[in-house]
Amino acid sequence: MMAFHKTGRWLAALCAALSLSAGALAQTYPSRPVKIVVAYPPGQSTDIATRYLANKLSAALGEGVVVENRPGAFGNIGTAFAARATPDGYTLIMGASGTHAMNPYLYDNIGFDPEKDFEPIIATAFIPMVISVHPSLNINTLAELVQYAKSRPDKVDVAVPSVTAQLVLEMIRRQNVPLFAIKYKGSGEAMTALLGNQVPVLIDTVAASRAQFGKIRPLAVTSARPMAALPEIRSVAQQGMDGFQVVAWNALMAPRGTPVEIRDRLEAEMRKILALPETAKALHDLGFEPAPPMDRAQLLAWLQSERQTDADIIRSAKMKAD
Numbered sequence: 001m002m003a004f005h006k007t008g009r010w011l012a013a014l015c016a017a018l019s020l021s022a023g024a025l026a027q028t029y030p031s032r033p034v035k036i037v038v039a040y041p042p043g044q045s046t047d048i049a050t051r052y053l054a055n056k057l058s059a060a061l062g063e064g065v066v067v068e069n070r071p072g073a074f075g076n077i078g079t080a081f082a083a084r085a086t087p088d089g090y091t092l093i094m095g096a097s098g099t100h101a102m103n104p105y106l107y108d109n110i111g112f113d114p115e116k117d118f119e120p121i122i123a124t125a126f127i128p129m130v131i132s133v134h135p136s137l138n139i140n141t142l143a144e145l146v147q148y149a150k151s152r153p154d155k156v157d158v159a160v161p162s163v164t165a166q167l168v169l170e171m172i173r174r175q176n177v178p179l180f181a182i183k184y185k186g187s188g189e190a191m192t193a194l195l196g197n198q199v200p201v202l203i204d205t206v207a208a209s210r211a212q213f214g215k216i217r218p219l220a221v222t223s224a225r226p227m228a229a230l231p232e233i234r235s236v237a238q239q240g241m242d243g244f245q246v247v248a249w250n251a252l253m254a255p256r257g258t259p260v261e262i263r264d265r266l267e268a269e270m271r272k273i274l275a276l277p278e279t280a281k282a283l284h285d286l287g288f289e290p291a292p293p294m295d296r297a298q299l300l301a302w303l304q305s306e307r308q309t310d311a312d313i314i315r316s317a318k319m320k321a322d
Contacts, residue, residue: 029089034063034089035092037082037085037093038069039072040096043208053124057266074099076107079112080112082112083255083256094250100303101114101307101310103163105315123250126288127205128222129164129204131236134217135217140219141220149178150178154178156201157180159182159204161186164248168246191204191212206230220236249291250291274293
C-alpha cells in the first residue's frame with residue numbers, strides 16, 4: 001500500500017513537472033528565428049501572402065520570421081522537406097490547396113502525407129484565380145474567349161503555372177471549350193509568356209496577376225462572386241457557367257509532433273493578426289480574401305472536405321500530372 005502511495009506521488013510530481021515544462025516552453029518560444037517554408041517560387045501567390053503575414057508574425061512574437069522558398073514539382077519538393085523537419089516550431093510551412101489537397105491525387109508519390117505529416121494551425125487566405133488574355137486578342141468577356149477558342153479548335157494555348165490553374169482549365173474544357181495547357185514552373189514564367197504574347201491566355205491567381213492588369217486584360221475571376229477589391233471583374237459563374245467556383249487557399253501548418261503549446265501560441269498570434277482591419281485591407285489589396293475564423297475541429301473538417309472535393313473533380317476530369 002505504501003508503494004502505491006509513493007508511486008502515486010511520483011506520477012503526480014511527474015505530471016506537474018511536465019505541465020510546468022510545457023508552460024515554460026510556450027513562454028520561451030521562440031528563442032531564435034522561425035522559418036516558414038513556401039514550396040513555390042518568389043512571386044507566386046502563396047509567397048506574396050506569406051511574406052506579408054511573416055512580417056506581422058515576427059512583430060507579434062518578438063523574433064525574426066523568415067520565408068524560405070523551396071520550389072519544385074508543383075510544391076512537392078518543399079512540402080516534403082517541411083514534413084521531415086524537426087517538429088520544434090522553428091520550421092513551419094504555408095500549406096496550399098495544391099500541395100495539401102490536389103497533389104495527392106495527381107502524383108503517384110509526392111514524398112509526404114498531407115494529413116499524417118502535418119498539424120494544421122490556421123487557415124490564412126482564400127485565393128481566387130483569374131482568366132486573363134493578351135490585349136492583341138481584342139477579347140473582353142469570357143463568352144468571347146469561348147467563341148474564339150471554338151473557332152480555332154486546336155490552336156488556343158493557355159499558360160498554366162499551378163495545379164489549381166490546371167484544375168480551372170480542365171473545368172472550362174468540360175464545357176466543350178477547346179483550350180490547351182502550356183505548363184510553367186511558376187507565375188513569373190507564365191506571366192512573361194503572356195506579356196510576350198507567346199501564349200494568348202493565362203490562368204493564375206489574382207494575387208500574382210494583378211500588378212499587370214494594365215498590360216493584360218482580366219476576363220473573369222473563379223470565385224462565386226466578384227472580389228470585394230475588384231468588383232468590375234465578373235465571375236465565371238456570372239458569365240454563363242453556373243455553379244463554377246475554384247478558389248485556392250493557404251493554411252499555416254507545422255510538422256507532425258510539434259508541441260501543442262507552440263501551435264496554440266502561433267494560432268493565437270495569427271488569429272489576432274488576421275482579425276486586424278489593416279490585415280484584411282492588405283490581403284484584399286494583394287488579391288486575396290481573408291479566410292474566415294475556424295476552430296480546430298472546423299479547420300480539420302474543412303480541410304477534409306477540400307481534399308474530397310478536389311479528388312472528385314480530378315478523377316472526373318481525368319487530370320494527370322505530367
